[in-house]
Amino acid sequence: MEERNDWHPVALSTSIKPATSAGTRLFDEELVVWRDTGEATHIWEDRCPHRGMKLSFGFVRGDHIACLYHGWQYDAAGQCRYIPAHPDIKVPPAIKVKTYGAAEQDGMIWAALGPDLPPLPSRSATETLPVRSLYLRGGTGRALNLLRDHPPRSFTQEAGPAQIEPVSPTLFRIRAGTDALLIGVQALSGSRTALHIVIAGPAAAYQGAGQLHFLRWANALRHDAETVQVEPAATALGEAV
Amino acid sequence: MPALALYNYELDDACYKVRLALSILSVEYEAIAVDAFPGKEQTKPPLLDLNPLGRLPILRDGDVVLHGAEAILAHLARAYDGSGKWLPAExxxxxxxxxxxxxxxxxxxxxxxxxxxxxxxxxxxxxxxxxxxxxxxxxxxxxxxxxxxxxxxxxxxxxxxxxxxxxxxxxxxxxxxxxxxxxxxxxxxxxxxxxxxxxxxxxxxxxxxx
Incomplete structure (x- = not known):
């Protein structure tokens, strides 16, 4: 499947703090996204080879992530390095977690399932501020229709209609007046989509009130998604039930 | 013997709220184990006298008997939090x-x-x-x-x-x-x-x- 080879956003950068992990899905595959204490991000299959426990339930220590069940520790390459029940054995190389491509730019963490890593698209913003990750029922097509039908108002000035344009297959830019948002689109599954929303602009202009402005827009978008019957290409503004 | 007694069931999330607050405020207490599952001891006398709703947690602090985790948290904050931060007055x-x-x-x-x-x-x-x-x-x-x-x-x-x-x-x-x-x-x-x-x-x- 070609789209598997694209880069896909899986979290806002600010949602994965140093030494934390979180679970997510991409095309229904369970992934653990974690950041080591050196701040590098890692994206792996969310499954400990020992007993199949989700590694996202575990915890990060330094540049290792440890499984919650029995404390097996894995290094940044996914190689098991330490088994607490057998502290003296050299861990066989075969005990390894499947790892995926991980990158960070535009305020988001990106995954590529491979096998080949595509080139990362060039950076779209020099500075970003997080708004939120929005989780919606339905596939990515429905989410994009919602975005087109419910564009945000500008924060910094009154302006004409917002414009949405693709930057890559999984990243969109919305311009509203002089404001710009970046929207990363994540296919959690065929029936659930995450939109990772950041402001492309300086903190001095948007921190606090600007973030809140676009948070309210995002929450209203979700409200419409859940209360209006949306069929692809059949929605229009003002159809609220 | 501590002045406080918590009628407690380890797997009860509301009892955990109280245990967490007691631990954070460093308040000593006696935990009285209640057979909530499968015994449903809290729904019968004599515990029903302490909370007629038949639910845990129940806290006894001297002559004061309280039920409902949130009320108990408020009592603990007022009685045992010298900083005044856990239940701010402002x-x-x-x-x-x-x-x-x-x-x-x-x-x-x-x-x-x-x-x-x-x-x-x-x-x-x-x-x-x-x-x-x-x-x-x-x-x-x-x-x-x-x-x-x-x-x-x-x-x-x-x-x-x-x-x-x-x-x-x-x-x-x-x-x-x-x-x-x-x-x-x-x-x-x-x-x-x-x-x-x-x-x-x-x-x-x-x-x-x-």
Whole structure:
């Protein structure tokens, strides 16, 4: 499947703090996204080879992530390095977690399932501020229709209609007046989509009130998604039930 | 012998709120084990005399007998928190704490029902309860997302309050009723701060990261 080879956003950068992990899905595959204490991000299959426990339930220590069940520790390459029940054995190389491509730019963490890593698209913003990750029922097509039908108002000035344009297959830019948002689109599954929303602009202009402005827009978008019957290409503004 | 006695069931999330507050406030107490499952001891005399609603937790502090985790948290904060921060007196912060305590005791009790259905086969439609509990957690996540824009890490004040203690178990135990933490990034971050509170303690179902 070609789209598997694209880069896909899986979290806002600010949602994965140093030494934390979180679970997510991409095309229904369970992934653990974690950041080591050196701040590098890692994206792996969310499954400990020992007993199949989700590694996202575990915890990060330094540049290792440890499984919650029995404390097996894995290094940044996914190689098991330490088994607490057998502290003296050299861990066989075969005990390894499947790892995926991980990158960070535009305020988001990106995954590529491979096998080949595509080139990362060039950076779209020099500075970003997080708004939120929005989780919606339905596939990515429905989410994009919602975005087109419910564009945000500008924060910094009154302006004409917002414009949405693709930057890559999984990243969109919305311009509203002089404001710009970046929207990363994540296919959690065929029936659930995450939109990772950041402001492309300086903190001095948007921190606090600007973030809140676009948070309210995002929450209203979700409200419409859940209360209006949306069929692809059949929605229009003002159809609220 | 400590002046305080907590009628306690280790697997009860509401009892855990009280244990967590007692631990954070460094208050000594005696835990009186109640056979809540399968015995339902709290629904019968003599415990019914202490709480006619037949629920845990129940706290005895000298002559004072209290039931309802949120009321007990308020009592502990007023009686044993010298800093005055856990239940702040200032009007706005006090009211915000009360708002979230009320949410924890009423709206969020669906999480408790979902968990008791999943773990103890209590009555109810498990799927419907979990869905509604997830909606309540989302309200919490929305709140903490907005709070983060102002650099705030806690629900009701610039510092931790008993509101954070009352809200924590429903999120920390949500996997017990099939709701994962994936879609609540702001709550994940908040829970990390709760875990770092001096005196933080866990319960079965909430991992202790050794």
């Amino acid at each position: 009007a706005a912060a006090f009211a915000s704490v009360m708002q979230w305590l009320q949410f924890a005791a009423s709206d969020l009790s669906v999480a408790r029902e979902a968990r008791e259905q999943a773990l103890f086969d209590a009555p109810g439609d498990g799927t419907a309860l979990s869905t509604e509990a997830a909606r309540m957690l989302r309200i919490m996540d929305d709140h903490m997302t907005a709070r983060s824009f102002a650099g705030a890490s806690w629900f009701a004040a610039p510092h931790a309050t008993i509101a954070d203690i009352a809200l924590f178990p429903a999120f920390a135990l949500s996997r017990d009723f099939g709701v994962d933490h994936d879609e609540y990034p702001a709550l994940r971050n908040w829970a990390r701060y709760v875990r770092q509170l001096p005196g933080f303690t866990t319960m079965p179902g909430i991992p202790d990261y050794h």
